[in-house]
Amino acid sequence: MQSVYRLFLIVLLSACALLVGCQRTTERRYELKGKVISLDKEHRQVTVTHEEIKGFMDAMTMPFTVKDDRAFSALAPGQTVEATLVVLEDRSWIEGIKILKTEPAPEPTTTASVLKRGDEIPDFELVNQDNERIKLSQYRGRPLLLTFVYTRCPFPEFCPLTNKNFSEIYRELPSLPSSKKLHLLTISFDAEYDTPAVLRDFARRYMNPVSFQDWEFATGSIDQIREITTYFGLIYRKESGQIVHSMVAALIGPDGKLEHLYLRNEWKPKDVLADIR
Secondary structure, three states, X not given: OHHHHHHHHXXXXXXXXXXXXXXXXXXXXXXXXXXXXXXXXXXXXXXXXXXXXXXXXXXXXXXXXXXXXXXXXXXXXXXXXXXXXXXXXXXXXXXXXXXEEEOOOOOOOOOOOOOOOOOEOOOOEEEEOOOOEEEHHHHOOOOEEEEEXXXXXXXXXXXXXXXXXXXXXXXXXXXXXXXXXXXXXXXXXXXXXXXXXXXXXXXXXXXXXXXXXOEEEEEOOHHHHHHHHHHOOOXXXXXXXXXXXXXXXXXXXXXXXXXXEEEOOXXXXXXXXXXXX
């Protein structure tokens, strides 16, 4: 009996070790060096203009999450820092932060939206994944949830998280009454790369089964995208092949007026579903 118990224990410990080993293999670590631009204490994020992160991304300006309280309290705009970027499947953060030197801080920038609740949304024109022209006015009569992404976004808590949130809402659509059934619209601000064909292929990663009747992916000309993103308060710019951007999603009522604006990526699918009920 004891030998059977020992065998069971060995198998259990081996399985645990294998599981831990598998979990560790999903963690990627990269060395980061750059200058602190700004701090967001409420959301525990530091925006850094960084050098190339070898094996991961080119030099650009990005916000990073900081978990360590002491490290975050020591940070200030104008500092040059070194740190380790840790990337998992659904989140990332920096740790092991070293402050190398401090210089005068750059001028702060704003990310305020021009929208307020009750505003009527202009009738923007775009092109969907089937290369068909669409207008926001055609969705009148049912709630519309729209957001902005680009398909090559590398950080798990940015566009990929938005896509996952929309995917979860998409799966809930059959359970909603017809008057509350959302139409989902994902708009790419990478007009040069994210063509309708690219968006159509990309959409299949998140829809099962595929129904573009309920969830469309769209883009437009550079000028069209600039106009609509500016209206919704999205800020983006290209840097070394990647796009630095803010995050926003908007819930538009059946009457075409703004009901809720979800800034950053802190909202949950359940928040949207509660807002339409």
